[in-house]
Amino acid sequence: MTHSLTTATYDARLARLRGRLAAPGAQALIVTNLNNIRYLTGFAGSAGALVLSLDRCVLLVDGRYEEVVRAGQTAGAIAPVDVARVRKYDTAIVDHVVAGGWTVVGFEADHTPVSQFRRWSEGLGSVELRPTSDLVESARVVKDPTEIRILRDAASRLSDVARRIGEWVAVDRTELEIAGDVDRALRQAGFEKPAFDTIVASGPNTAYPHARPTDRRVRKGDLVLLDFGGVLEGYCVDLTRMAGAGRVGAEALSLFRAVREAQEAAIAAVAPGAMTTEVDAAARQVLAHQQLGSAFVHGTGHGLGLDVHEAPRVGPGDPSEAVRLESGMVVTIEPGAYVVGLGGVRLEDDVLVTTEGREVLTTAPRDLLIV
Amino acid sequence: MTHSLTTATYDARLARLRGRLAAPGAQALIVTNLNNIRYLTGFAGSAGALVLSLDRCVLLVDGRYEEVVRAGQTAGAIAPVDVARVRKYDTAIVDHVVAGGWTVVGFEADHTPVSQFRRWSEGLGSVELRPTSDLVESARVVKDPTEIRILRDAASRLSDVARRIGEWVAVDRTELEIAGDVDRALRQAGFEKPAFDTIVASGPNTAYPHARPTDRRVRKGDLVLLDFGGVLEGYCVDLTRMAGAGRVGAEALSLFRAVREAQEAAIAAVAPGAMTTEVDAAARQVLAHQQLGSAFVHGTGHGLGLDVHEAPRVGPGDPSEAVRLESGMVVTIEPGAYVVGLGGVRLEDDVLVTTEGREVLTTAPRDLLIV
Numbered sequence: 001m002t003h004s005l006t007t008a009t010y011d012a013r014l015a016r017l018r019g020r021l022a023a024p025g026a027q028a029l030i031v032t033n034l035n036n037i038r039y040l041t042g043f044a045g046s047a048g049a050l051v052l053s054l055d056r057c058v059l060l061v062d063g064r065y066e067e068v069v070r071a072g073q074t075a076g077a078i079a080p081v082d083v084a085r086v087r088k089y090d091t092a093i094v095d096h097v098v099a100g101g102w103t104v105v106g107f108e109a110d111h112t113p114v115s116q117f118r119r120w121s122e123g124l125g126s127v128e129l130r131p132t133s134d135l136v137e138s139a140r141v142v143k144d145p146t147e148i149r150i151l152r153d154a155a156s157r158l159s160d161v162a163r164r165i166g167e168w169v170a171v172d173r174t175e176l177e178i179a180g181d182v183d184r185a186l187r188q189a190g191f192e193k194p195a196f197d198t199i200v201a202s203g204p205n206t207a208y209p210h211a212r213p214t215d216r217r218v219r220k221g222d223l224v225l226l227d228f229g230g231v232l233e234g235y236c237v238d239l240t241r242m243a244g245a246g247r248v249g250a251e252a253l254s255l256f257r258a259v260r261e262a263q264e265a266a267i268a269a270v271a272p273g274a275m276t277t278e279v280d281a282a283a284r285q286v287l288a289h290q291q292l293g294s295a296f297v298h299g300t301g302h303g304l305g306l307d308v309h310e311a312p313r314v315g316p317g318d319p320s321e322a323v324r325l326e327s328g329m330v331v332t333i334e335p336g337a338y339v340v341g342l343g344g345v346r347l348e349d350d351v352l353v354t355t356e357g358r359e360v361l362t363t364a365p366r367d368l369l370i371v
Numbered sequence: 372m373t374h375s376l377t378t379a380t381y382d383a384r385l386a387r388l389r390g391r392l393a394a395p396g397a398q399a400l401i402v403t404n405l406n407n408i409r410y411l412t413g414f415a416g417s418a419g420a421l422v423l424s425l426d427r428c429v430l431l432v433d434g435r436y437e438e439v440v441r442a443g444q445t446a447g448a449i450a451p452v453d454v455a456r457v458r459k460y461d462t463a464i465v466d467h468v469v470a471g472g473w474t475v476v477g478f479e480a481d482h483t484p485v486s487q488f489r490r491w492s493e494g495l496g497s498v499e500l501r502p503t504s505d506l507v508e509s510a511r512v513v514k515d516p517t518e519i520r521i522l523r524d525a526a527s528r529l530s531d532v533a534r535r536i537g538e539w540v541a542v543d544r545t546e547l548e549i550a551g552d553v554d555r556a557l558r559q560a561g562f563e564k565p566a567f568d569t570i571v572a573s574g575p576n577t578a579y580p581h582a583r584p585t586d587r588r589v590r591k592g593d594l595v596l597l598d599f600g601g602v603l604e605g606y607c608v609d610l611t612r613m614a615g616a617g618r619v620g621a622e623a624l625s626l627f628r629a630v631r632e633a634q635e636a637a638i639a640a641v642a643p644g645a646m647t648t649e650v651d652a653a654a655r656q657v658l659a660h661q662q663l664g665s666a667f668v669h670g671t672g673h674g675l676g677l678d679v680h681e682a683p684r685v686g687p688g689d690p691s692e693a694v695r696l697e698s699g700m701v702v703t704i705e706p707g708a709y710v711v712g713l714g715g716v717r718l719e720d721d722v723l724v725t726t727e728g729r730e731v732l733t734t735a736p737r738d739l740l741i742v
Contacts, residue, residue: 063668064580067711109485112484113481113482114484115480115502118502183554188551209435298435
């Protein structure tokens with residue numbers, strides 16, 4: 001089953017982006033972020049660039065991808081934009097901008113290294129390069145119905161993987177072995193690949209939020225944290241669950257309960273119109289109440305889409321950093337608490353903002369799974 | 372078995388980098404490339420920054436990594452530099468640069484987006500930010516004995532995986548199933564993860580150099596291309612082999628033989644003092660001789676290390692783009708030829724430049740494996 005996007009979707013996205021060029025006063029835009037290029041055209045290579053104006057759109061690719069793009073366009077999976085085969089991207093970008101005859105050309109300042117900007121500037125003479133931010137990303141943040149179908153399907157498959165954790169976590173198995181089982185199950189579930197390096201942390205290692213799996217063997221009484229995700233048709237989903245190897249201590253249990261309560265509070269705070277800082281505060285207050293404020297060392301969540309971390313960030317901060325949630329946004333809600341010597345707990349689900357409130361896309365049980 | 376780097380290695384790398392600050396006329400350097408930070412300190416997180424001067428070195432990390440770094444320093448796996456926990460990287464970088472009292476501070480122009488540069492500039496007032504390139508990368512390009520041991524071990528493990536291709540490639544199996552088998556074997560071989568998305572392409576799909584595995588089933592007479600790599604202790608290795616499902620056609624066979632001959636010529640050209648363009652030309656000439664010049668749509672290879680694609684690039688170009696090979700460099704040699712309608716062939720090995728000539732680190736047979 002695929003939910004493939006159609007060229008009509010790409011047409012609409014390109015048209016919308018063209019409508020946004022006026023704000024920064026640009027006659028054309030150089031797009032170099034690969035996921036932005038994918039969003040706009042369906043081309044998903046490891047290199048490429050797009051030069052877009054009101055009446056033109058050229059996708060620049062190197063020899064490795066020329067035939068892929070042609071075949072994709074024939075199949076209707078890649079937008080029917082002009083395609084140019086290039087040897088050197090920076091030279092080709094300059095050539096296409098010069099050929100366009102524009103005087104002000106926008107570029108993605110968040111994705112263009114200073115050295116690349118300098119190479120373009122040297123070649124462009126009097127053309128003004130104008131920094132832009134989030135022109136494409138701000139469209140990506142609200143998902144369209146096809147994207148939501150993909151994310152819902154992906155979250156459902158990820159939940160099926162999570163329901164199998166009990167098959168893999170056991171005393172004497174290593175974190176690396178368990179991570180290997182998770183990755184195999186992700187493939188079996190139809191994911192193209194893991195969305196990031198699967199985290200399996202046991203016992204004291206759970207105190208490190210971004211632990212890498214090691215050859216440590218699970219021991220009786222350990223907490224085990226599993227954080228993994230998958231990519232389906234380019235879209236990322238992400239989930240964290242906790243297991244206990246037999247009876248875990250009372251302190252660890254109360255850590256788990258606090259995080260679970262914090263997560264429930266944050267999920268309940270997700271709604272159209274709510275600020276991301278309010279959602280974060282909902283989780284943070286619960287943990288602060290239980291003297292775990294300083295143990296919550298990261299933000300509450302992040303947006304999901306073609307990137308596994310994208311806008312909006314759901315974290316603390318002053319009002320200038322807050323984003324108002326809208327129907328169609330998809331975010332993780334993943335508070336955690338980490339106490340060196342005792343261990344750490346995190347629970348993570350993927351939540352769609354709906355017109356009514358929220359839909360939790362990941363449906364696997366959140367209980368501490370005792371194995 | 373691990374070949375872990377010691378803090379003495381990091382001390383030497385930091386000292387060497389300090390010695391290079393004079394060339395761009397900088398009193399300090401902001402390092403933001405994560406693999407450069409890893410190379411210099413052993414810290415391997417997904418976020419971080421380093422501010423280094425002749426007499427100071429501060430590693431900036433956020434709350435997720437504070438304890439990881441402390442534990443790593445205690446264990447001797449992370450350099451004993453100063454550590455500061457930060458909430459916002461850009462603000463913290465500015466604060467540390469201001470506190471340093473320097474007037475000229477270098478930054479990595481290849482890894483600093485224009486928007487980040489602008490945020491720093493606003494905060495830094497009269498401090499001059501000076502673009503630098505390759506200050507760390509130029510040290511990384513020649514591997515030290517520990518790195519060579521890791522890469523040799525990794526290439527040996529990767530060769531063991533490649534020797535198992537015959538277990539997985541079979542008529543009626545899908546590309547995705549075969550890719551899943553490869554990825555599982557990479558884990559079993561001790562790799563932390565694949566070095567990139569494993570490529571398995573069959574039949575007509577082999578004509579696309581960077582094909583993604585699909586649900587296409589291998590048919591009798593197909594060529595099958597497998598390109599995969601693994602990461603061991605952070606270091607990447609990369610290999611491509613070809614299989615045939617039963618008897619393949621005469622044209623496909625002659626394509627294979629041409630690429631194999633091209634690869635042998637390029638490997639033979641690897642030696643200290645040789646230019647990367649000469650190595651590329653060695654492969655390109657063989658293919659051009661057989662009227663396959665235009666079918667070779669990419670470069671001959673790339674450097675390997677903490678990045679799966681790093682300097683030196685082994686490709687065509689004018690002399691300004693050529694790099695002189697030195698003992699201790701490790702590159703892939705991977706010519707290919709792709710003919711739409713017929714298919715494509717690529718063979719790839721990892722080659723260490725030695726004082727005498729070369730050592731091919733990947734040892735699996737290069738023959739067309741008939742299954």
